[in-house]
Every structure is written in C-alpha cells, then in structure tokens.
Amino acid sequence: MAHWTLDDVAWEAFDPARVDPDLLCIIKAAALTERNSAHYSKYLCNVFRGDEAFCAEADRWSAEEVQHGDALGRWAELADPGFDFEATFRRFTEGYVIPTDVEDSVRGSRGAEMVARCIVETGTSSFYSALRDATDEPVLKDLCRRIAADEFRHYKLFYSTLKRCLEHESLSRRRRLMVALGRMQESEDDELAFAYHCANTPDQPYDRAASSAAYGARAFCHYRRGHIDRATAMVMKAAGLAPHGRLGRVFGGALWRYLRFRLWRLGDEVPRAAKRADAAA
Numbered sequence: 046m047a048h049w050t051l052d053d054v055a056w057e058a059f060d061p062a063r064v065d066p067d068l069l070c071i072i073k074a075a076a077l078t079e080r081n082s083a084h085y086s087k088y089l090c091n092v093f094r095g096d097e098a099f100c101a102e103a104d105r106w107s108a109e110e111v112q113h114g115d116a117l118g119r120w121a122e123l124a125d126p127g128f129d130f131e132a133t134f135r136r137f138t139e140g141y142v143i144p145t146d147v148e149d150s151v152r153g154s155r156g157a158e159m160v161a162r163c164i165v166e167t168g169t170s171s172f173y174s175a176l177r178d179a180t181d182e183p184v185l186k187d188l189c190r191r192i193a194a195d196e197f198r199h200y201k202l203f204y205s206t207l208k209r210c211l212e213h214e215s216l217s218r219r220r221r222l223m224v225a226l227g228r229m230q231e232s233e234d235d236e237l238a239f240a241y242h243c244a245n246t247p248d249q250p251y252d253r254a255a256s257s258a259a260y261g262a263r264a265f266c267h268y269r270r271g272h273i274d275r276a277t278a279m280v281m282k283a284a285g286l287a288p289h290g291r292l293g294r295v296f297g298g299a300l301w302r303y304l305r306f307r308l309w310r311l312g313d314e315v316p317r318a319a320k321r322a323d324a325a326a
Contacts, residue, residue, distance in 0.1 A: 048109065048198070049191055051116055056123070056184060063182040064124045067263040072185070073121045073244035074260060075172075076130060077137045078236055079192075080114025083107045087145040092158055094148070099206060106199055113192050120185055121244075128244075137243040140251075141236060156216040157224045159207035163200055163283035164228040170196035171276040172264070179267040200279060207283070218285040225284045262311040265304055273301045 086107030090100040118130030150158035170193050177189035210216075238257040242249075246256070277297035278288035286292055 048195060054187060059123050059184045060182055068180055069124050070245050071260060071263045072117050074237060074240040076114050076117035076121055077134055077240040077244060079110050079117060080134055082110035084143040084145055091147055092150045092155060102202055109195055116188050120188060133244055136247060137240055141239050152224055154214055156207055156210035156214050159203050159210055160221050160224045160283050161228040162203040164225050166196050166200035166203060167276050167279040170200060171272050175267040175272045222284040225280055258311055265308050268304060270301055273297055
C-alpha cells in the first residue's frame with residue numbers, strides 16, 4: 046500500500062503565480078524518469094530471483110516511484126496546461142528503453158547492485174530536498190517533501206538489503222566505493238537528458254549535450270551545502286565507510302567544489318545550450 050496517495054495532496058492550493066519556469070522544465074523531466082522506474086523492478090526481481098520477500102519490496106518501491114511520476118506529471122499539467130504528460134511519457138519510453146531481460150546484476154553481484162541502488166536513492170532524495178527548499182509554490186513544495194521522504198525510506202530498504210547480502214558475499218570497501226563512484230558518474234547518462242528533451246523540446250532534433258546542459262543549469266543551482274553533506278554521508282555509508290569521518294568530509298568538500306565548478310562552466314555554456322535546446326519551448 047502506498048505511503049500516501051494523490052488524493053492526499055491539496056491540489057486546490059496550487060498557485061500559478063509562484064511557478065518558476067526553470068523549475069517547471071526539470072519537474073517535467075523528473076516526472077518521466079520517475080514514472081519509468083517500474084521497469085527497474087523487473088530488472089531487480091530478475092537479479093533477486095528466488096527472493097520473494099525482496100521482490101515484493103521491489104514491487105512496492107516501483108509502485109511508489111510510479112506514483113511520484115504521476116504526481117509530478119499532474120503538477121506539471123497544472124503549471125503548463127499545454128503539457129500532455131501521458132503523450133510525453135509515451136514519446137520518452139519509445140526513445141529510451143531500459144534493458145530488463147537479464148539474469149544477473151550488471152554490477153557483478155547482488156550486494157554491488159544494492160550499493161548502486163543506494164546511490165540512486167541518495168541522488169533523488171537530495172534532488173527533491175533541494176527543490177523543496179527552492180520552491181515557494183505550495184503544492185510543489187509539498188510534493189517534493191513527500192517524495193524526498195519516500196526516497197530516504199527507499200535508501201533504507203536497499204541499505205538493509207545490502208547488509209543482508211554481505212552476510213553471504215565478500216564485497217570489499219574498495220569495491221563498494223568503486224561501484225558507488227561509478228553509479229554517480231552514470232547520473233549523467235542519456236536518461237535525464239532525453240527526458241528533458243522529450244518534455245521541453247520535442248519539436249527539435251535531440252541534442253544530448255544541449256539537453257544535458259540545459260537540465261544541469263536549472264537543477265544544480267538549487268543545491269546547498271547541507272544537501273551535499275547529507276548526500277555524502279549516505280554515499281559513505283553505502284560504501285562501508287564512516288559517514289562523518291575525515292574521508293567523508295574530504296569527499297563532501299570535493300563534491301561541493303565540483304558542483305560549483307559545473308555551474309561555473311554552465312554559466313558560459315547554457316546560453317548556447319538554451320538557444321539550441323529551448324528554441325521550441
């Protein structure tokens with residue numbers, strides 16, 4: 046059963062005057078990727094075949110992720126009456142296909158898969174926490190609060206499963222850290238860029254670099270140091286390292302500087318990216 050439903054949201058409190066056009070662009074993209082998470086549960090149940098308890102949890106996780114997409118899609122349609130969430134989602138899934146027909150984790154083991162899933166939930170919980178703090182549109186703030194809380198809970202699910210996996214497999218801290226760092230790098234793959242394109246510039250040819258830059262410029266600027274510090278602690282924990290130790294502080298500082306550097310670079314590139322990627326918006 047879902048932790049909350051769309052009926053629990055006070056949609057009547059929506060205030061169009063408080064909609065930030067740049068936030069709207071990234072919410073449209075986020076709605077697509079959240080809704081598409083149902084496919085990942087099929088992959089996870091293939092990896093954990095025979096583990097009925099985990100597969101049941103994965104199905105519940107998937108249902109909540111789909112609900113996140115539906116909620117964000119409904120908000121985006123309120124903010125932009127010309128936005129058709131269902132039609133946009135069909136366009137997205139026709140162009141971006143998640144391979145689910147596998148028998149083993151692409152990470153090499155069930156434990157490594159759980160490390161990667163912890164990193165994904167770290168990223169999403171931090172993202173929605175940042176957007177919650179950035180927006181003053183009441184319905185979006187409420188949605189981001191609810192979704193961030195769900196994503197933190199999902200992290201706990203995957204972390205507890207990771208601990209159970211470690212009872213049966215040998216996975217060094219070095220290996221866990223490498224999986225974590227590798228999954229963080231994958232956050233800049235095609236999925237978000239293509240989602241941004243489908244949601245915001247469907248009439249233009251897909252330009253991955255332009256769409257990625259346009260998305261990044263609108264998303265990264267909302268992170269604050271507190272969001273990064275909490276995300277760092279979650280990454281360290283998944284990697285088997287002290288969440289608040291010296292290495293964590295070094296890593297958190299480096300991650301914060303990297304984010305600011307990316308924003309500085311995008312300050313030069315976004316006008317060109319926006320001219321190409323947002324021409325039809």
